[in-house]
Amino acid sequence: MGCTTIDASKVAAMFLAGAANLDAKKEWINELNVFPVPDGDTGTNMSMTIMSAAGAVAALNDPTLDEVAKAISTGSLRGARGNSGVILSQLFRGFAKACEGKKTVNAEIMADAFDKAVETAYKAVMKPKEGTILTVAKAGADKCRELYSLGEEDLEVYIDEIIAAEEKMLARTPEMLPVLKEAGVVDSGGQGLVVVLQGLRDAFQGKTIDYKAIEAAPTAKKIDAAALLDSDIKFGYCTEFIIMLTSPISLEKEQGFRTYLESIGDSIVLVADDELIKVHVHTNEPGNAIQKALTFGPLSNMKIDNMRLEHHENVIKMSEAQAAEQKKANEKKMPHKETGFVAVAAGAGLANIFRELGADYVIEGGQTMNPSTEDILDAIDKVNADTVFVLPNNKNIYLAANQAGQLCEDKKIVVLKTNTIPQGITALINYVPNMSAEENAEAMEIEFTRVKTGEVTYAVRDTSIDGHEIHQGDYMGIGDGKMKAVGKDMEEVILKMLESQVDEESALISIYYGEEISEDKAEELRQSVEKLYPDLDVELQDGGQPVYYYITSVE
Amino acid sequence: MGKIAVVTDTNCGLTPEQGLKMGVHIIPMPFYINDTEYLESVDMSIADFYKREKEGVDVHTSQASPASVLEKWDELLENHDQIVHIPMSSALSSSYDTAMMLSNDYEGRVFVVDNKRISITQMQSAIDAMYLAGQGLDGAQIRERLEAGALDCSIYIMLDTLTYLKKGGRITPTAAALGNLLRLKPVLQIQGEKLDAFAKARTSQAGKSIMINAIKKDIDERFGGDADNINLWVVHSDNLEECEKFREEVKEVIPIENIDIYELPCSIGVHIGPGSLAVGITKKVK
Numbered sequence: 001m002g003c004t005t006i007d008a009s010k011v012a013a014m015f016l017a018g019a020a021n022l023d024a025k026k027e028w029i030n031e032l033n034v035f036p037v038p039d040g041d042t043g044t045n046m047s048m049t050i051m052s053a054a055g056a057v058a059a060l061n062d063p064t065l066d067e068v069a070k071a072i073s074t075g076s077l078r079g080a081r082g083n084s085g086v087i088l089s090q091l092f093r094g095f096a097k098a099c100e101g102k103k104t105v106n107a108e109i110m111a112d113a114f115d116k117a118v119e120t121a122y123k124a125v126m127k128p129k130e131g132t133i134l135t136v137a138k139a140g141a142d143k144c145r146e147l148y149s150l151g152e153e154d155l156e157v158y159i160d161e162i163i164a165a166e167e168k169m170l171a172r173t174p175e176m177l178p179v180l181k182e183a184g185v186v187d188s189g190g191q192g193l194v195v196v197l198q199g200l201r202d203a204f205q206g207k208t209i210d211y212k213a214i215e216a217a218p219t220a221k222k223i224d225a226a227a228l229l230d231s232d233i234k235f236g237y238c239t240e241f242i243i244m245l246t247s248p249i250s251l252e253k254e255q256g257f258r259t260y261l262e263s264i265g266d267s268i269v270l271v272a273d274d275e276l277i278k279v280h281v282h283t284n285e286p287g288n289a290i291q292k293a294l295t296f297g298p299l300s301n302m303k304i305d306n307m308r309l310e311h312h313e314n315v316i317k318m319s320e321a322q323a324a325e326q327k328k329a330n331e332k333k334m335p336h337k338e339t340g341f342v343a344v345a346a347g348a349g350l351a352n353i354f355r356e357l358g359a360d361y362v363i364e365g366g367q368t369m370n371p372s373t374e375d376i377l378d379a380i381d382k383v384n385a386d387t388v389f390v391l392p393n394n395k396n397i398y399l400a401a402n403q404a405g406q407l408c409e410d411k412k413i414v415v416l417k418t419n420t421i422p423q424g425i426t427a428l429i430n431y432v433p434n435m436s437a438e439e440n441a442e443a444m445e446i447e448f449t450r451v452k453t454g455e456v457t458y459a460v461r462d463t464s465i466d467g468h469e470i471h472q473g474d475y476m477g478i479g480d481g482k483m484k485a486v487g488k489d490m491e492e493v494i495l496k497m498l499e500s501q502v503d504e505e506s507a508l509i510s511i512y513y514g515e516e517i518s519e520d521k522a523e524e525l526r527q528s529v530e531k532l533y534p535d536l537d538v539e540l541q542d543g544g545q546p547v548y549y550y551i552t553s554v555e
Numbered sequence: 556m557g558k559i560a561v562v563t564d565t566n567c568g569l570t571p572e573q574g575l576k577m578g579v580h581i582i583p584m585p586f587y588i589n590d591t592e593y594l595e596s597v598d599m600s601i602a603d604f605y606k607r608e609k610e611g612v613d614v615h616t617s618q619a620s621p622a623s624v625l626e627k628w629d630e631l632l633e634n635h636d637q638i639v640h641i642p643m644s645s646a647l648s649s650s651y652d653t654a655m656m657l658s659n660d661y662e663g664r665v666f667v668v669d670n671k672r673i674s675i676t677q678m679q680s681a682i683d684a685m686y687l688a689g690q691g692l693d694g695a696q697i698r699e700r701l702e703a704g705a706l707d708c709s710i711y712i713m714l715d716t717l718t719y720l721k722k723g724g725r726i727t728p729t730a731a732a733l734g735n736l737l738r739l740k741p742v743l744q745i746q747g748e749k750l751d752a753f754a755k756a757r758t759s760q761a762g763k764s765i766m767i768n769a770i771k772k773d774i775d776e777r778f779g780g781d782a783d784n785i786n787l788w789v790v791h792s793d794n795l796e797e798c799e800k801f802r803e804e805v806k807e808v809i810p811i812e813n814i815d816i817y818e819l820p821c822s823i824g825v826h827i828g829p830g831s832l833a834v835g836i837t838k839k840v841k
Contacts, residue, residue: 356736429739430761432754435772443768447761507758510737539738555758 002154005104006204008065012057014203015072019054021199022192023047029195032188034179034465037457037476037547042188045082045370045396049089050196052079052372065103069096077403081372084189086399087121087133089373091193094120110158111148114141124399131176133189139169140197159204163197170194183463235265235282241302243277243293253296260292339437340385343424344371344393344401347545350421350512357428360385366421366545370397376404380411387412387437393424395481414441420453420480421543422510422553452501454479454552456494459486475549491525494550495532501554502533509536512543512551525550557636559688559697562627564619564650566643567678568790568817570596579681582627584643586616586821601818605793605829608719616822618650621657628657628665637664637694639684641701643822644671646748666694670705671747675788675817675835679708683840700840707838709773710745710790711753712819713762715830717741742766743827759832763801766834767808774809778838782810787836792819793829801832 006014022029022043029043056075060067073096076089097120098113099105105113118141122128143165147158170190174181249257254277261268265283277296283289286304293299343359345351346366354362360383365371371379376397380388388411392401398417405413414437418424427448431440459474466483470476477485477497485496498509509529513522519542526540543551564582565571574581583594588607593599599607608614624640631638640658645651651669658665672680680701687697714720717739740762744753753769756762770787778785789805791798795816802814819833 353736425737426757426761429737429755429757430765432765432769434753434769439772443765446764447756450761505760507760508738537738541736555761 002156004153004155005106006155007104008063008068010204011065011099011105012060012063012068014200015057015068016054017203017207018196018199019047019050021202022050022196025195029188029192031461032185032191034183034185037460037478041082041370041396042084043192045085046088046189046192048372049076049080049082049085050092052076052374053089053092065099065105066101069099072096077407078374078377079372080403081370081375081400082396083399084133084192085370086373086403087124087189088193088196089403090121090124091117091137094118105155107148107153107155107158110155111144114144114162117141124403129177131173131180132187133193135173135176136166136169136187136190136193140166156204159197159201163194163201166190166194166197179465182465236284236306237286238280238282238305239265239286239289239303240280241290241293241299243279243296244298244300245275245277246297248274249277249296257292257296261289264288336384338385339387339389339431339433340383341389341391341428341431342376342379342383343391343428344376344397345421345424345545346547347515347543349542349544353425353541353543354391354428357425358431359391359428365397366394370394370400373400373403373407376401377407380404380408380413383411385411387414389431389437389441390415391418391424391427392416393418393421395419412437416441416444416448418448420451420455420553421512421545421551422451422453422555423448425510426451426553426555450555452480452554454484454494454497454501454550454554455548456490456497456550456552457548490549491528494525494552495528498529498532498552498554502536506533506536506554508539508553508555509533510539510541510553510555512541512545514543514545514547514549514551517549522550557693558634559637559639559684559694560631560635561639561641561681561684561688562631563641563677563681564643565595566648566650566673566820566822567641567681568601568674568820569678574681577682578685580627580631582619582623584616584619584820584822586614586825588612588614595821601821601824602793604821605818605824608824609793609829614821614825616825618648618653621653624654624657628661632661632664637666639666639668639688639694639697639701641668641670641672641677641680641684643677643820644673644745645669646671647673647750648822664694666698668698668701670701672705672708673745674710674819674823674833675786675790676708676710676837678817679786679837686840704838704840706747707778708746708836709770709777710833710835711766711769712743712745712790712823712827712831712833713756713759713766714741714743714827715794716828719826719828742769744769759797763804763832766832767805770805770834770836771808773836778836784839785836786839787811787834788815788817790817790819790833790835792824792827792831794832798832801834805834 026043026047030041053072053075056071057068060071073093076092080086080089094117095113098109098116102109118138121134121137128134140162143162144158147161170186173187173190180187261281264285265281269280271278281289340360341358342361343354344363344365345354346364351362361379363371363375363379390401390413392398401415405415416427418427427444430444430447455478457476459470459472459476461472463470468483468486470486474486475490475493476483477493479497479501484500485493487493511526522540526538530538545551560580562580565584569581571581571583583597585592585594589612628638640654642650642654654667658667670680684697684701687700740756740759741752742754742762742765744751754765756765774782774785789798789802798816802816805814
């Protein structure tokens with residue numbers, strides 16, 4: 001005989017197991033990156049996203065399903081980083097939404113929740129692409145809906161079948177996305193999702209899970225402590241007493257009393273017989289509960305505990321720390337202005353360039369470390385302006401930036417879809433103070449989409465992409481997401497990549513050299529490029545970026 | 556109803572001969588190369604001025620000598636009743652202050668206009684003054700009309716380099732705001748009192764579209780959206796070939812058949828150097 005419902009604590013345990021499994025396998029998922037660049041981070045991003053939610057769930061004590069759902073939803077949303085992380089957080093959010101107001105999960109809720117999860121995630125992506133985590137999630141949801149329509153009630157069957165369906169779809173992703181097929185990998189985000197579900201199943205089946213990873217997630221802990229302490233204890237006093245009835249109470253009156261208690265609190269227990277009523281309620285108004293009770297008779301065995309006390313001390317400590325931080329921030333607070341800019345960049349040189357061009361805050365990050373929604377929100381918060389433009393400067397940061405934009409309530413946020421550092425630089429340069437945010441966004445986009453970006457790094461494994469045979473250690477020139485040149489000689493690779501990008505309209509080539517390149521070596525490259533393109537301006541800048549020896553732009 | 560003469564200076568971009576053909580009297584502005592004085596468009600053409608500037612010689616400009624102004628007025632008043640005198644913008648030079656002071660002795664006869672114009676917008680002011688005189692307005696009325704329309708104009712200039720702006724020292728805060736790390740094409744705006752950094756671009760192409768968009772926006776939002784209601788020119792400093800291309804690009808966006816090309820006067824050139832492109836508009840005076 002199977003299991004037809006899952007209660008809140010089991011849902012929490014399953015979620016934690018899913019998170020632990022993903023965290024344990026993140027390196028493996030990182031390596032599924034299509035481009036063999038040394039920055040594969042889908043696994044890390046998804047893991048950090050789910051760990052933020054796991055931290056929130058782990059902090060709950062004997063929670064209701066509502067509370068678990070809320071912790072998962074809020075925790076993953078704020079911790080979301082990278083595209084796959086953001087999509088994962090949206091899947092959780094949709095799933096959690098369907099659990100709202102429910103006590104346990106059964107087949108019907110399961111079917112609704114999977115549908116809602118997929119629907120929410122698809123909405124988060126402007127142009128949903130098939131062959132990705134979205135397709136894999138949808139296969140699971142479709143299977144779930146199918147089982148429900150067949151009248152299946154055993155949740156074990158659901159979990160097994162959903163995972164099977166998703167694994168099958170995952171195996172098909174290379175057929176749907178040629179880049180995957182060429183690189184010989186399945187979609188990394190989809191794989192991450194399957195790993196989460198496999199972890200969930202282990203907990204469902206009662207296998208022992210190692211939660212060490214979850215406890216060791218300091219960022220996750222830090223993120224939710226604040227959110228949780230405020231939101232979790234809605235009603236602060238656990239209030240218990242017994243009413244000694246002067247006369248038997250009618251069912252109507254008993255119901256009226258219960259309704260009243262529900263209006264001032266929750267977790268209500270009310271047991272009545274002819275002589276007495278036992279009452280238990282969590283409320284902020286213990287006095288009112290007692291006063292109302294006295295209308296039915298004298299009270300005994302009264303006990304009121306302040307449930308917030310212990311948490312309260314934490315809250316005070318935390319708010320003190322926050323106040324200190326705020327004060328520090330205020331001291332350095334820039335004068336208020338109409339428009340501000342937040343940019344994401346890795347490398348001291350690039351950060352300087354962004355600052356000089358007017359960025360108010362540069363988030364250290366990029367290829368190797370995608371900032372989370374929360375990181376971007378924090379940065380926005382520090383900019384004292386009515387409108388804040390966010391320049392993610394990386395394809396994989398755009399969604400998190402967008403999510404931050406939606407979460408920010410007190411400022412107008414404009415997220416520009418700058419996919420590369422040079423695009424971000426050109427966008428910022430083209431900002432015109434006298435024009436509206438909308439006009440600027442439009443004009444900036446026209447200009448930065450004209451920029452052709454090149455990125456040069458080395459291959460971490462053998463593979464084949466865009467028709468290029470690549471060996472581990474080869475230099476690769478990646479132009480706007482496409483493999484443009486591969487070889488053993490770095491300069492040759494760069495020149496070949498540039499050759500594919502320069503055309504009649506080109507006027508300027510910019511070269512930003514990374515932390516591993518000396519100025520002399522970069523200058524040599526500049527001269528080679530100048531010799532090749534005597535009609536173009538060639539500009540050399542110290543970018544100081546990790547991972548990429550050179551970032552170039554042609555415009 | 557008396558006879559009115561319109562006087563302006565070579566900051567309007569016209570030579571004295573060109574001015575006379577239009578019926579406008581033009582006082583040449585002096586500039587100095589290595590301490591030798593030249594009169595703009597008389598002793599040296601604007602084109603030659605830019606050639607010398609490119610060579611790296613030390614150039615600076617000055618306001619017209621009071622004597623040359625008084626001489627012109629006295630000469631004109633012999634057969635005119637009134638003079639409308641339109642010097643370059645009081646925000647950029649003290650020419651206006653000097654002329655205003657000199658006009659105290661010519662009360663009721665010389666009317667000095669303060670409408671903050673320069674280059675082609677100043678030229679248009681002189682043409683407008685002629686038109687208004689033809690409509691029967693007297694000197695005081697013409698001055699009033701021109702000053703009321705002081706802000707009905709815009710000039711956007713894209714510099715080829717920041718070098719001259721920095722060297723000149725006169726617009727330092729503007730230059731400072733434009734940054735030093737990257738090579739940029741700054742776009743400046745002249746409007747009323749303001750000579751300010753408007754925007755910056757990475758390439759000439761981007762700078763040109765910033766200027767065209769700005770002019771389009773001015774036409775739509777400030778001048779009623781109708782290209783028939785404005786005068787438009789493209790202007791340059793020693794950059795004729797590019798300016799001709801720029802003119803075609805402007806035409807693609809703004810439906811005006813004939814767009815004339817002028818050179819930026821030396822008083823601007825000394826600060827921005829050769830190689831710049833500009834576009835200017837004024838609202839038509841009717």
